Amino acid sequence: MATTDVVAPKAMVMADFKGKVDPDWCPGCGDFGVLAAVQKALVELQIPKHEVATISGIGCSSNFPGFIDTYGMHTLHGRSLAVATGMKLANHAMTVLVTGGDGDGFGIGGNHFMHTMRRNVDLLYLVMDNQIYGLTTGQTSPTSRVGMKTKSMPYGNIEAPVNPISLALAAGATFVARGFSADQKHLVELIKRGIEHKGFSFIDVFSPCVTYNHDNTFQWFRPRVKKLEDNPEYDPTDWGAAMEKSLLWGDEIPIGRFFERTDVPTLHGAEPVLNAGPLVKQDNRIPPDIAKSFIAELM
Amino acid sequence: MRQSFAVGVGGAAGQGVATPGDIFAKIFSRRGLHLNAYNAYQSIIRGGHTFLTIRTGPDKISNMGDRIDLLIPLNQDTMDRHLGLLSAGGACLYNADLIQPGTPAAGVQMCPIPVSKLADISKNKVAQNTLAIGAALSMMGVGFPALESVLAEQFRKKEQKVIDENVGLARAGYDYATQNFKPFEWPLPMTETRYAVLSGNAALAMGGAAAGVKFYSAYPMSPSTGVLHWMAEHARKAEIMVRQVEDEIGVINMAIGAAHAGVRAMCATSGGGFALMSEGLGLAAQAEIPIVVIDCQRAGPSTGVPTKTEQGDLWQMLGAAFGDYPRVIAAPLDIGDCFKLIPEIFNIADRFQCPGIVLCDLLLSEGRLSVDPKELDFHPVIDRGELITSNGSGDHETYKRYKITESGVSPRAIPGVPGHTHTVSSDEHDEDGVLISDEYTNTVKRRAMMEKRMRKMDGIAAMVPLPQLQGPANADVTLIGWGSTYGVIDEACELLREEGVSANHLPIRWLVPLHGDAILDLLKGARHTIIVENNYSGQFARYLRSETSFVPKGHIRKYDGEPFMPHHIVEAVRDQLAGKTKLSVPAHEVMV
Numbered sequence: 085m086a087t088t089d090v091v092a093p094k095a096m097v098m099a100d101f102k103g104k105v106d107p108d109w110c111p112g113c114g115d116f117g118v119l120a121a122v123q124k125a126l127v128e129l130q131i132p133k134h135e136v137a138t139i140s141g142i143g144c145s146s147n148f149p150g151f152i153d154t155y156g157m158h159t160l161h162g163r164s165l166a167v168a169t170g171m172k173l174a175n176h177a178m179t180v181l182v183t184g185g186d187g188d189g190f191g192i193g194g195n196h197f198m199h200t201m202r203r204n205v206d207l208l209y210l211v212m213d214n215q216i217y218g219l220t221t222g223q224t225s226p227t228s229r230v231g232m233k234t235k236s237m238p239y240g241n242i243e244a245p246v247n248p249i250s251l252a253l254a255a256g257a258t259f260v261a262r263g264f265s266a267d268q269k270h271l272v273e274l275i276k277r278g279i280e281h282k283g284f285s286f287i288d289v290f291s292p293c294v295t296y297n298h299d300n301t302f303q304w305f306r307p308r309v310k311k312l313e314d315n316p317e318y319d320p321t322d323w324g325a326a327m328e329k330s331l332l333w334g335d336e337i338p339i340g341r342f343f344e345r346t347d348v349p350t351l352h353g354a355e356p357v358l359n360a361g362p363l364v365k366q367d368n369r370i371p372p373d374i375a376k377s378f379i380a381e382l383m
Numbered sequence: 384m385r386q387s388f389a390v391g392v393g394g395a396a397g398q399g400v401a402t403p404g405d406i407f408a409k410i411f412s413r414r415g416l417h418l419n420a421y422n423a424y425q426s427i428i429r430g431g432h433t434f435l436t437i438r439t440g441p442d443k444i445s446n447m448g449d450r451i452d453l454l455i456p457l458n459q460d461t462m463d464r465h466l467g468l469l470s471a472g473g474a475c476l477y478n479a480d481l482i483q484p485g486t487p488a489a490g491v492q493m494c495p496i497p498v499s500k501l502a503d504i505s506k507n508k509v510a511q512n513t514l515a516i517g518a519a520l521s522m523m524g525v526g527f528p529a530l531e532s533v534l535a536e537q538f539r540k541k542e543q544k545v546i547d548e549n550v551g552l553a554r555a556g557y558d559y560a561t562q563n564f565k566p567f568e569w570p571l572p573m574t575e576t577r578y579a580v581l582s583g584n585a586a587l588a589m590g591g592a593a594a595g596v597k598f599y600s601a602y603p604m605s606p607s608t609g610v611l612h613w614m615a616e617h618a619r620k621a622e623i624m625v626r627q628v629e630d631e632i633g634v635i636n637m638a639i640g641a642a643h644a645g646v647r648a649m650c651a652t653s654g655g656g657f658a659l660m661s662e663g664l665g666l667a668a669q670a671e672i673p674i675v676v677i678d679c680q681r682a683g684p685s686t687g688v689p690t691k692t693e694q695g696d697l698w699q700m701l702g703a704a705f706g707d708y709p710r711v712i713a714a715p716l717d718i719g720d721c722f723k724l725i726p727e728i729f730n731i732a733d734r735f736q737c738p739g740i741v742l743c744d745l746l747l748s749e750g751r752l753s754v755d756p757k758e759l760d761f762h763p764v765i766d767r768g769e770l771i772t773s774n775g776s777g778d779h780e781t782y783k784r785y786k787i788t789e790s791g792v793s794p795r796a797i798p799g800v801p802g803h804t805h806t807v808s809s810d811e812h813d814e815d816g817v818l819i820s821d822e823y824t825n826t827v828k829r830r831a832m833m834e835k836r837m838r839k840m841d842g843i844a845a846m847v848p849l850p851q852l853q854g855p856a857n858a859d860v861t862l863i864g865w866g867s868t869y870g871v872i873d874e875a876c877e878l879l880r881e882e883g884v885s886a887n888h889l890p891i892r893w894l895v896p897l898h899g900d901a902i903l904d905l906l907k908g909a910r911h912t913i914i915v916e917n918n919y920s921g922q923f924a925r926y927l928r929s930e931t932s933f934v935p936k937g938h939i940r941k942y943d944g945e946p947f948m949p950h951h952i953v954e955a956v957r958d959q960l961a962g963k964t965k966l967s968v969p970a971h972e973v974m975v
Contacts, residue, residue, distance in 0.1 A: 104806075104817050134801045139640075142809070149806045150818055155798035156806030157643060158818070159636065160666050166633040170640025170648065173624055174598055175799055178644070196636075199629040357624050364645040364797065366622060368595030368765065374620050375761035378589060382579035383412070383756070 096127050103151040114291030114302070115145050115212050117265035122181065122210070123152060124268075125275035136179045139168040141188035144219045145212035145291065148183040162193030165200040168207050169351070175364045176352040179279060180207035187217050190226040190246050201255035201284050206350040208278040208285045211248065212265070214293035215300050222296035232299055248288040249330035249342055253323065259285035260326065260343040264309050265292070266302055267339070274341065283350050290339070305337070312340030320344050385874070387440035388571065389448050390519065393465055394457030397429040399509045402537065403455065403516050404435045408580050409533045410525060411439040412753050415574030419444040419870070420751040423945065426605070426689045432460055441572050444753070445717065445870030449950045452567065453522070455515045456482060466491075468973060472568060476518050476560075478511040480504075494518065494564045501555045506548075513549050517556025524570025527557050579756045583718045583747035584609025584651075586754075587677055590725030591649045592621045593761045596675075598641035598648040600626045600634045602656060605689045606745040607679035610651040631656035635663030635676065642667075642674045643807065645772070645797035647729055651677035654696045655686065657703070664738050665704030670807040671785070671793070671836070673732035673739070673768070675725065680744040682944045691944030692745035694866060694917040697926060700740050701895065709735060709791075709839040711847070712895040714742040714866030718752035719759075720892070726763035731846055734768040735839040736795060742894065744917070746867045746946045771796035771803060783814040787831060791838030844896040852905045854880075854887030860956055861909040863935065865891040865923050868915055868947060875952035884956065891923070899931040906933060913937040913959060915952060937965040945971045 101123040136154035140146035142161035149156030159167045168182045217223040223236035231240045252260045259281040263271040278285035326343035411418045416439045424433040436447045454475040456462040471490025479495035502510035588610045601611040618625040628634045638648040657678045680696045682688035715721040732739035784805040786793040796803035810820040864872045869890045876886040912935040914924040919942040937959040955967030
């Protein structure tokens with residue numbers, strides 16, 4: 085399709101990415117930090133806002149697309165990755181960001197999470213992991229710790245939580261990282277790197293829920309999180325080492341870039357139909373000789 | 384009566400029933416004959432029983448018909464089950480070494496082939512099939528060269544030796560029959576026309592390609608898998624992105640993502656997969672993203688009978704996803720219509736930015752029909768609706784994705800266009816896409832958005848053609864059907880007229896929106912109305928009543944997994960006109 089677009093060549097600033105409404109998250113919510121980090125990363129990378137798609141599921145953190153000015157999609161609970169895959173394949177010129185929570189991504193959306201990783205769809209998946217269901221007023225989530233008392237498990241959780249980092253490594257994600265909402269500078273760097281990575285980038289962000297999770301608070305995380313980047317010997321291309329680090333939980337919880345590999349083709353890169361450019365820009369008419377050959381097969 | 388000739392080939396799955404079917408289909412269509420093929424089979428890869436009926440003739444063959452003229456049993460089981468289908472003038476070709484003949488009706492010619500004398504069966508396990516094809520064509524009065532060229536094509540991927548061997552076998556069968564069996568009284572005619580032979584699934588897929596579909600996603604599910612197979616095989620030539628997804632939830636949501644990005648996106652499934660898609664259908668409606676979903680119905684509920692046909696999903700479609708939203712639902716009338724309907728429904732879905740549902744079924748999806756190739760139009764009208772694909776001069780009002788308009792349609796900017804960033808949402812939203820669910824119950828905005836979306840139904844209704852009554856006016860009986868029963872009802876009407884009962888037919892293709900007033904008008908003077916459908920509860924009859932208060936005099940229903948045969952309808956009409964019953968459930972007398 086022909087474009088006669090006139091794009092003003094001006095530098096993007098934080099205000100350009102400000103959404104139509106202000107976030108209605110609880111005061112002090114970890115998600116504010118994630119939103120600011122994403123906006124900052126986009127400004128630093130100077131990606132025009134109309135070339136960004138922000139796609140979410142349902143939940144507190146999934147209200148994200150409404151709070152940032154890009155092409156947003158606020159989809160169904162758990163389905164953001166499937167919608168985002170379709171969007172990326174139909175227009176791979178877009179930078180695709182997927183945002184959501186731990187219930188949305190690891191609970192109801194668990195199946196899509198696994199398959200989107202193995203397909204190496206070129207997008208950044210940011211999970212604002214608060215280890216609780218917030219918008220439904222405080223139930224156990226797939227990342228809630230054993231023993232945690234919530235409205236749905238008042239006598240304490242008896243189910244083991246998922247480990248998103250190990251899961252992502254096992255499923256073949258080509259960029260796996262963990263951030264902390266309170267460490268802005270570090271998070272911005274991770275997001276920038278995740279956006280620039282060619283393939284599926286996963287960042288699990290500790291984004292404490294100040295209303296319903298009284299166990300995993302900012303205060304709880306602060307002394308525990310240790311940046312992998314501070315260890316000069318850590319090699320993020322070593323999958324085994326990443327898996328080993330992913331299992332650490334307790335007094336020391338690693339954050340940072342666990343793993344990255346760049347030798348796996350992206351899904352859109354591996355698809356010959358896209359050799360002619362983004363699908364949305366291609367002709368939608370079957371050429372007469374091809375149509376003729378389709379009919380000839382039936383004669 | 385229409386002149387026609389039907390061949391039945393039966394055997395266990397894996398015995399090679401499909402190959403003779405393909406060969407007969409090619410030979411018939413290249414003689415300029417119409418054909419209709421239906422395969423009755425089980426959900427099994429090896430063993431069990433499968434029975435293929437191919438019916439041919441010079442006029443349009445709209446269904447599998449009532450009888451078999453030639454039976455080719457590849458095993459004893461088929462002989463035992465199906466010999467009774469043959470009546471005087473029919474013949475049965477069978478392997479004399481392995482199969483015991485049953486007792487045929489008077490006037491049926493039993494034709495044993497001494498397979499081990501004519502072929503080296505230690506080398507070729509399916510020698511009996513090729514011998515039988517040769518013998519059959521001799522008896523039908525078809526010259527051998529036609530078979531020779533089809534065999535060469537059929538085995539083109541094998542070495543020359545294989546082709547020569549099969550041609551030799553076919554020749555031996557052909558000559559043996561010429562010398563030993565009586566030819567059929569009605570030699571197959573020939574016409575100058577040439578037909579394309581295709582399945583409903585191929586037709587749906589090709590219709591999608593013609594409509595400009597650029598994204599197709601699916602999860603394998605009988606009987607819809609053929610759509611995926613056609614799409615996957617032709618994806619690169621047709622430049623269509625085809626994805627096999629982890630489940631049907633992923634399928635529809637991926638299609639919605641692609642559609643939102645600006646391409647035409649389609650997916651197909653069967654009832655169970657559609658159940659998983661329901662929530663996605665609601666998203667497409669609420670976010671106003673056009674997609675087309677095909678449901679190839681099979682006998683339900685649940686896993687049901689995966690290889691058998693039914694029209695049992697109508698109410699699932701009517702009630703799919705919660706809440707009120709505009710949708711369009713259509714059921715193709717035959718295999719050629721599977722092709723034609725897809726561009727039509729895409730134009731409506733695109734113009735009104737809503738989901739379109741195609742209600743097909745196993746009978747059409749997996750059946751095969753001869754279609755005039757001119758009907759496969761790869762350049763239909765493509766109307767993408769009000770789509771913003773460029774920022775133009777850059778000066779425009781602040782873009783409102785869900786702008787309230789008289790038609791209910793708001794111009795749709797596709798992602799990537801500068802100056803039009805916005806958020807689409809499954810939550811209720813305002814004109815600019817901002818969520819209103821987070822506001823203190825905004826009744827005014829909610830009502831306005833609901834009415835805006837639902838106003839689209841008026842525009843859709845104006846685009847959907849009115850139903851037409853077919854056959855003579857003032858008929859003794861009016862048969863009402865929807866979707867795939869079109870062909871069999873059409874022939875039943877013809878048979879009824881031949882026995883002095885004037886019958887006409889009201890086929891329904893567009894289910895939502897339903898032109899209720901037009902239907903009432905057409906049925907106003909009808910003397911005896913009967914609704915014919917392939918389900919237990921009369922889903923269409925109940926729907927028609929709910930929309931129009933119309934109650935027919937009688938019903939003919941079938942829910943045993945097999946499609947109607949013309950005589951099922953003819954006999955039921957006779958019974959109902961004689962006042963014997965108001966609900967006929969014909970028994971499928973042939974064990975398949």
